[in-house]
Amino acid sequence: MLLHGFSVALSGLNVFLVFIGVFLGTIIGMLPGIGPINAIAILFPIVLQFELTPASALIFFAGIFYGSQYGNSISSILLNVPGTSSAAVTCIDGNPLAKQGRAGSALAMSAVASFSGGVLSIFLLVLFAPLLSKLAIDFGPAEYFVLMVCAFTALTSFSHGSFIKAVFSAILGLAIATVGIDELSFGGMRRFTFGVEELGDGIDFIVVVIGVFAISEVFLFLSDMSSGAVQKVAPLKSVLLSLKELKDSVAGILRSCVTGFLVGVLPGAGATIASFLAYNTEKKMAGDKGNFGKGDLRGVAAPESANNSSAVGSFIPLLVLGVPGSETTAVMLAALITLGVTPGPTMLTDQPDMFWGVAASMFIGNMVLIVLNLPLVKLLAKILLVPRWILMPLIAILSIVGVYVLNGSEFDLLLMLIFGVIGFIMRKTDFPLAPLILGLVLGGLIEVNFRRALTYSYGEFSTFYDSPITIGLWLITLFSLVAPFAIRKLKNRSQ
Numbered sequence: 001m002l003l004h005g006f007s008v009a010l011s012g013l014n015v016f017l018v019f020i021g022v023f024l025g026t027i028i029g030m031l032p033g034i035g036p037i038n039a040i041a042i043l044f045p046i047v048l049q050f051e052l053t054p055a056s057a058l059i060f061f062a063g064i065f066y067g068s069q070y071g072n073s074i075s076s077i078l079l080n081v082p083g084t085s086s087a088a089v090t091c092i093d094g095n096p097l098a099k100q101g102r103a104g105s106a107l108a109m110s111a112v113a114s115f116s117g118g119v120l121s122i123f124l125l126v127l128f129a130p131l132l133s134k135l136a137i138d139f140g141p142a143e144y145f146v147l148m149v150c151a152f153t154a155l156t157s158f159s160h161g162s163f164i165k166a167v168f169s170a171i172l173g174l175a176i177a178t179v180g181i182d183e184l185s186f187g188g189m190r191r192f193t194f195g196v197e198e199l200g201d202g203i204d205f206i207v208v209v210i211g212v213f214a215i216s217e218v219f220l221f222l223s224d225m226s227s228g229a230v231q232k233v234a235p236l237k238s239v240l241l242s243l244k245e246l247k248d249s250v251a252g253i254l255r256s257c258v259t260g261f262l263v264g265v266l267p268g269a270g271a272t273i274a275s276f277l278a279y280n281t282e283k284k285m286a287g288d289k290g291n292f293g294k295g296d297l298r299g300v301a302a303p304e305s306a307n308n309s310s311a312v313g314s315f316i317p318l319l320v321l322g323v324p325g326s327e328t329t330a331v332m333l334a335a336l337i338t339l340g341v342t343p344g345p346t347m348l349t350d351q352p353d354m355f356w357g358v359a360a361s362m363f364i365g366n367m368v369l370i371v372l373n374l375p376l377v378k379l380l381a382k383i384l385l386v387p388r389w390i391l392m393p394l395i396a397i398l399s400i401v402g403v404y405v406l407n408g409s410e411f412d413l414l415l416m417l418i419f420g421v422i423g424f425i426m427r428k429t430d431f432p433l434a435p436l437i438l439g440l441v442l443g444g445l446i447e448v449n450f451r452r453a454l455t456y457s458y459g460e461f462s463t464f465y466d467s468p469i470t471i472g473l474w475l476i477t478l479f480s481l482v483a484p485f486a487i488r489k490l491k492n493r494s495q
Contacts, residue, residue: 001348002126004169005356014059014357017052018365021063023372028064029071029087033401036068037328044335054435057359061332062315066118066362067306068273070369073110077300078103079395080404083216086271086307087207088437089279093292093299100295109249109297110240110304111373117257117305118366120232121312124261126359129348139266141452142463146473147266148446152438165431173439177447179203180326184451188339198411207403207415208440211435215400215420220427221392241297249301252282264313272441278306284349293432310396312362319343319355327361 072087077094180202193199256278263274457463
């Protein structure tokens, strides 16, 4: 069936669509606020005009989707401007590496990890699609809640200094997530809007992410400049990866690929959770030998591998269950329905051109991505040689445009500025930013699934531990909390 898929993907038109898709995806991924979801929504009417087959249209949209995952890493590493919330994880180690003069190595690692995660997860897609589609059906609100709690234990690993500061940062993220309409209340009650009409729809991820990362970077530059201690970026070193660096990251790339793929299969989980879980796992595996948070190539490899494998995994619920696994695949689902295709469990046999053609096109697309991007690493890294007093206004302009195009709202720009100030204060006082983003991402999911699970079980808390999946996830959560302390005690005893 995969060979049949290659016969579809290797037709002249589809090869062209793959190339254009991944190229546009890379460019779009570099621009904050645009994202693949907006690109697909904008390009869909054009696709209709050309009367493409549903398989060709999906191949094109898929190229934009996973191409943008790599594009996100470019602006995250070079400018500390994440294009999406999932790319915020790459900023944690990618940008410090760039400041140390290792932008080329970070970009090369991102390309290799993205390619590896993307290609390996396609094998998983081909081999396990039917099995994983059945597993995804078994995930109800209780299972999702426990999964989110399991993911949230990651915050303990992000505390470089004070654990209390990490907890405070996470609570702030959770608090931001509660602003807006309560989805489960009768009539949609507004919460914590303080009478501000614009807060009714909540606070957008991108507004917060760009504020705390990009705008705070501008404020830090201005602060350093006023004190006469402007931080200079180290001169650009080698743009190639050493064999040792590659060897040290191989195991992490493989682990992150599996993590990203499994999270991608779960509808609604998304690449952001996959990136955090992968990064958290690698940080725990490295222990005291890692330099995570200060510039570790493994901290770039893990989220980039997870990002791309999650994008591939999200096609299983889309095509096999007809359930979108993310906002981007939700737009793809709407596009397929418009083209007269209704995804479901019989798609693998009834419409093999669609499923297997897309799977085969991903092999081609990932090959195009690495051939396209590795030669550009040296050129892209030179962006850092632009004087900081020129680069910072460009970052500010890029951030303002990226946030404004989200909703065309001036209020979003004000929020971005406020979160920029919050991010600046947190960075100056050594409060970690990662738990804030994690709390923001998971806050809504934890609350909604907790309340739904209790509603479906008529208030019985036993619903959170009465299935094999929830028990397994609780055990993983417990292990992730206990293991670091146990390992530390064992090391101290051995010493």
